[in-house]
Amino acid sequence: MTKISEHSEIPNYFIRYEAVRNLLGLQNRAVAEDTLKAILRIVLDATPIDEELYLDRYPDVAKAVASGVYRSAREHLTTVGYFEGRSAWPDQFDEEAYLKAYPDVADAVASGDLRSAFEHFTHSGVLEGRLPSPVA
Template identity: 45%
Template sequence: MVNIPHPRVAFGDLPDQFKTDADEVKLPRKILARLLDLYISSWDFDEDWYLTTYPDIAAAVSSNGFPSGWAHFRAVGYLEGRLGSRPIVDSEWYIETYPDVAEAMLDGKVASAAEHFENFGYAEGRLPSKPGVDAQWYARRYMRARQSVEEKQAHDDFVRRGYRELALPAPPR
């Protein structure tokens, strides 16, 4: 079992704020930073790719503005919309799922699905490849389904809505 600190230890009085019906809670920057760090820390990160892709960050690291690309990504890079590693784009799935990208490729606006994802798709909330949705688990958890759901239904819901709402496509390992 993973040791998870008590909510009051990690977040102070934040849990009490969730006991109300208020639409907003006051979240100190320090706690938001911890939550984002926890979220970001489980992602793939490639230091060499990051520094090569973002020469301004390589310069900041060289001049001791940040101890590493990873430190930059965790502190501000993600919030700036930067990628932590080269995405693996399944071109066939991507253009089938997003037909407008196929059209843009035919019109010569982008050269490939990978180029589209890196330059536009990531910021637009698109996925680079099929997410591997566990249909029954996902449907029970996020679609409030009481009966069996077709794999395509759960997949489409995740691609359209769930991903943007930080839903998990399948149970964590």
């Protein structure tokens, strides 16, 4: 986990760009997109990544690195990949723990409004700052 303040942490798994405003408490504040991206690049540079997984997952990136367009998987991730929604971390989603931790999601899945907890997480949960493997 990477500490961002005395009271909060960003887990070392993929967090979509849009969720960062919520996690940092910036959802109602005007923050220039370029400023937020610069902050995220600093965080990404300091975050351990799995370069082999990233290159295996995205053959187009592997080709770009091999041809010299990017020096490394990390360079691609921090300059464009993260902002395109790409991930350099293993999937860490725990369906059972997510449903237990978020009863509103469990109710929506039970009623058929959602197909799964994972669907909720990828479409809105991550934007709300919910964790993929919460401790219930």
